[in-house]
Amino acid sequence: MMSLDVTEPAAIKARLQTYLRVLGVPEELRAVWVKTASQGAAHASQAFIALQALMVKEAGAVGIEAEDEVGGSALWRLAVWLGQTDPKMADWVVRPPFVRRPMASERKR
Amino acid sequence: MRAVRSFQPLAPWRGVLLAVLVLIPSFIASEFMLQVLPHPGFGLINDSLAVLFGFLFGWISIGLWISIAGAVVLLFQRRSSLVETKFRVESADVRTAVIMPIFREDPERVCAGIEAVYRSVTDTGRLSEFDFFILSDSHDADAWVEEEVAWAALRKRLGAGAHVFYRRRRNNTKRKSGNIADFCRHWGAQYRYMVILDADSLMNGSILTRLVDKMEANPAVGLIQTLPVAVHQHTLFGRVQQFANRLYGPVFAAGLNFWHVNAGHYWGHNAIIRIAPFMRHCGLPRLPGNGVFGGEIMSHDFVEAALLRRAGWGVWLEPGLEGSYEETPPTLLDELKRDRRWAQGNLQHGRLIFARGLAVPHRVVFLNGIMSYVSSLLWLAFLVLSSVEAVLHGLVPPRYFPKTHMLFPIWPVWHPHWALALFWFTAAILFLPKLLAIALTVIHGETRAFGGWWRVVLGVVMESLLSAILAPVRMLFHTAFVVSVLIGRKTSWEPQERGDTSTSWRQALRYHSFGTILAMVWGGAIYLLNPSYFWWLMPVMGAWLVAIPISVWISRVGLGRAAQRVGLFATPEEIQPPPLLQLFARLRQTLPGVRRMDHRGFMAAVVDPGVNALHCALLTSRGAIGEGLALSRQQLMLSALKDGPGALSGSDRLHLLSDRETLMALHWKVWALKGPRARRWLGDQYFRAEESVPQPPAMWTLVDHVVPM
Numbered sequence: 175m176m177s178l179d180v181t182e183p184a185a186i187k188a189r190l191q192t193y194l195r196v197l198g199v200p201e202e203l204r205a206v207w208v209k210t211a212s213q214g215a216a217h218a219s220q221a222f223i224a225l226q227a228l229m230v231k232e233a234g235a236v237g238i239e240a241e242d243e244v245g246g247s248a249l250w251r252l253a254v255w256l257g258q259t260d261p262k263m264a265d266w267v268v269r270p271p272f273v274r275r276p277m278a279s280e281r282k283r
Numbered sequence: 284m285r286a287v288r289s290f291q292p293l294a295p296w297r298g299v300l301l302a303v304l305v306l307i308p309s310f311i312a313s314e315f316m317l318q319v320l321p322h323p324g325f326g327l328i329n330d331s332l333a334v335l336f337g338f339l340f341g342w343i344s345i346g347l348w349i350s351i352a353g354a355v356v357l358l359f360q361r362r363s364s365l366v367e368t369k370f371r372v373e374s375a376d377v378r379t380a381v382i383m384p385i386f387r388e389d390p391e392r393v394c395a396g397i398e399a400v401y402r403s404v405t406d407t408g409r410l411s412e413f414d415f416f417i418l419s420d421s422h423d424a425d426a427w428v429e430e431e432v433a434w435a436a437l438r439k440r441l442g443a444g445a446h447v448f449y450r451r452r453r454n455n456t457k458r459k460s461g462n463i464a465d466f467c468r469h470w471g472a473q474y475r476y477m478v479i480l481d482a483d484s485l486m487n488g489s490i491l492t493r494l495v496d497k498m499e500a501n502p503a504v505g506l507i508q509t510l511p512v513a514v515h516q517h518t519l520f521g522r523v524q525q526f527a528n529r530l531y532g533p534v535f536a537a538g539l540n541f542w543h544v545n546a547g548h549y550w551g552h553n554a555i556i557r558i559a560p561f562m563r564h565c566g567l568p569r570l571p572g573n574g575v576f577g578g579e580i581m582s583h584d585f586v587e588a589a590l591l592r593r594a595g596w597g598v599w600l601e602p603g604l605e606g607s608y609e610e611t612p613p614t615l616l617d618e619l620k621r622d623r624r625w626a627q628g629n630l631q632h633g634r635l636i637f638a639r640g641l642a643v644p645h646r647v648v649f650l651n652g653i654m655s656y657v658s659s660l661l662w663l664a665f666l667v668l669s670s671v672e673a674v675l676h677g678l679v680p681p682r683y684f685p686k687t688h689m690l691f692p693i694w695p696v697w698h699p700h701w702a703l704a705l706f707w708f709t710a711a712i713l714f715l716p717k718l719l720a721i722a723l724t725v726i727h728g729e730t731r732a733f734g735g736w737w738r739v740v741l742g743v744v745m746e747s748l749l750s751a752i753l754a755p756v757r758m759l760f761h762t763a764f765v766v767s768v769l770i771g772r773k774t775s776w777e778p779q780e781r782g783d784t785s786t787s788w789r790q791a792l793r794y795h796s797f798g799t800i801l802a803m804v805w806g807g808a809i810y811l812l813n814p815s816y817f818w819w820l821m822p823v824m825g826a827w828l829v830a831i832p833i834s835v836w837i838s839r840v841g842l843g844r845a846a847q848r849v850g851l852f853a854t855p856e857e858i859q860p861p862p863l864l865q866l867f868a869r870l871r872q873t874l875p876g877v878r879r880m881d882h883r884g885f886m887a888a889v890v891d892p893g894v895n896a897l898h899c900a901l902l903t904s905r906g907a908i909g910e911g912l913a914l915s916r917q918q919l920m921l922s923a924l925k926d927g928p929g930a931l932s933g934s935d936r937l938h939l940l941s942d943r944e945t946l947m948a949l950h951w952k953v954w955a956l957k958g959p960r961a962r963r964w965l966g967d968q969y970f971r972a973e974e975s976v977p978q979p980p981a982m983w984t985l986v987d988h989v990v991p992m
Contacts, residue, residue, distance in 0.1 A: 218955030273473055
């Protein structure tokens with residue numbers, strides 16, 4: 175079955191470039207990541223997987239705590255999108271932790 | 284339990300006094316009605332009319348006595364029964380959650396409201412005591428994502444550390460009450476109090492901190508309801524309601540506070556609740572049965588107040604606190620749509636009136652809610668019976684000698700002047716509360732805040748005229764609502780209309796035609812059969828006749844603005860908006876967004892790198908899932924990639940949005956797509972970005988388009 179993906183190297187780079195520009199990644203970092211993520215990628219999906227790994231690594235470097243890779247890349251992208259500087263991202267609590275308590279049912283009375 | 288106990292002996296006496304004040308005049312009015320009716324009349328009809336009139340007279344006189352009590356309280360400026368601590372005890376335990384349950388509301392408006400409240404609390408210097416929650420029950424994929432985006436923009440504006448959170452429920456069982464209960468289950472243990480806001484509510488920092496202080500100083504109080512002032516109305520109907528709410532509301536609320544004491548009202552928003560007892564005592568059951576009287580409790584607020592009070596906690600209406608606002612329906616039809624829901628909710632309370640252990644005032648609250656709608660049915664029954672009586676008098680010749688062996692005839696007697704006296708007396712009961720409100724405004728020197736004394740008087744006269752026209756229209760609708768509930772037709776849960784909507788002629792025709800035709804048939808028949816009675820029916824039939832144009836005209840913003848220009852129906856908040864309302868208005872005009880792509884809703888969650896990140900960050904990890912589920916999600920993603928977003932149903936979209944892993948995988952895959960499939964998702968703007976890239980040979984492009992994948 176033929177791939178649904180972009181496969182031409184220049185087009186892969188262009189797609190990565192567009193993605194990072196839309197996200198708001200600074201130009202210097204963009205250039206480095208486009209080059210790194212597209213290196214050896216046979217199709218765009220591989221390049222985006224590599225890009226996600228770069229994001230997860232960067233998230234760890236700036237102290238973003240996430241439960242897994244999906245969460246790490248999401249939080250890093252969120253920080254960039256919202257234009258938050260790295261140290262402040264630690265304060266960016268999505269929601270407070272749950273402390274579960276039941277509501278007593280009226281039916282019991 | 285101090286506050287509860289100290290008022291317990293007093294409340295029953297007030298209840299007995301109110302009952303005496305209502306029942307005795309009602310009985311007299313009922314007897315008087317019997318004298319007014321033509322004699323000799325038709326026994327059963329006359330008796331029924333007298334009984335109905337007695338009921339209805341009692342019903343409207345309750346409003347009178349509430350207003351009189353309120354006026355006396357306000358005249359002597361009696362202080363609140365709830366003490367307020369002067370020296371606040373600093374405690375990390377005293378944490379309050381300000382929660383706003385929403386259901387498909389305008390997210391920008393919701394976030395502007397939360398931001399205004401947040402900034403107002405900041406000004407009090409006590410922000411650290413409060414957290415804010417937007418609790419969504421929206422079940423539409425686009426609405427869900429748009430709420431998240433609006434919330435993210437809000438967080439960005441307020442700064443990274445702002446404690447403003449967003450949560451959406453996957454399963455919105457029990458509607459608003461279930462939404463709040465879900466909050467309590469997850470986070471309730473971390474807060475002592477919660478303040479509940481509706482999507483159109485605003486409360487300033489001062490009132491929020493005062494509410495917390497009052498709760499702290501009165502440990503036996505479980506709930507304090509504030510009196511929200513109606514604001515932000517621009518249609519003529521909305522401004523008239525806003526004016527009436529602002530002028531009469533405080534008097535009525537002070538009266539309610541007087542009669543109900545610590546078994547007061549809770550209207551579901553703009554109130555503070557002590558969470559622990561709420562969680563312990565206010566878990567609402569599903570009522571047995573599947574009909575309209577069974578299932579989930581729709582109007583939960585009255586029931587929650589009753590349950591709190593039953594458990595010994597005080598429930599107080601505190602009308603004296605300023606800084607609490609809400610919006611009202613902008614048009615008559617919007618109000619009636621809301622009333623349809625409320626009618627069902629209130630009638631359902633019929634099953635709870637005799638529930639074990641409830642305080643009598645709360646049983647009265649249930650009864651009052653039911654009567655708010657059933658009274659319309661009774662009024663209509665009264666009109667029907669009186670019309671039948673009039674027709675019979677027109678058709679059946681009087682019997683001058685109803686018994687045999689009578690020497691003298693019995694002449695038909697009826698006293699129109701008595702009837703007029705009763706009419707005016709009844710009207711006085713309806714209008715006296717308005718006069719009391721004017722008098723208090725004058726006495727307290729507040730007429731300038733309403734634009735001057737003559738504008739107050741003119742406003743009340745015009746509001747009364749409009750009320751007189753709208754009352755029969757409302758009566759007809761409410762009757763229909765009651766009947767439809769009784770025959771088992773349920774209402775659906777629809778988002779509430781807010782803002783400046785107007786009624787179109789088509790809508791007015793659709794909803795008011797029945798009344799107009801009824802007026803023509805009914806009024807015409809009476810005119811032919813008993814012309815003198817026709818004029819007694821004119822206030823009702825006339826209102827039905829003009830309902831279509833009136834409903835359209837009063838829904839117009841242009842007329843509302845025109846009235847505003849001449850200062851008619853002005854309110855203090857409109858003439859001199861408080862800082863909170865000014866801030867809210869500014870925020871509504873100048874909210875900076877966070878988007879960098881044009882995509883909206885579900886499409887944004889899939890395509891936009893930022894929105895996708897936001898959505899995934901808000902979802903929790905699904906953990907391990909079964910092979911079948913994983914496969915079905917994989918198939919859904921593949922079909923989305925191959926066939927594009929247009930092939931996805933609303934339910935498919937919700938499924939994709941609900942699974943973090945699948946959505947993120949779809950996100951990366953969409954950005955990796957080539958050819959027309961990429962265009963379907965990314966759109967021309969971002970697809971064109973590739974045009975600068977060297978294009979593949981023509982043959983490759985052709986193959987890409989024709990070879991099935």
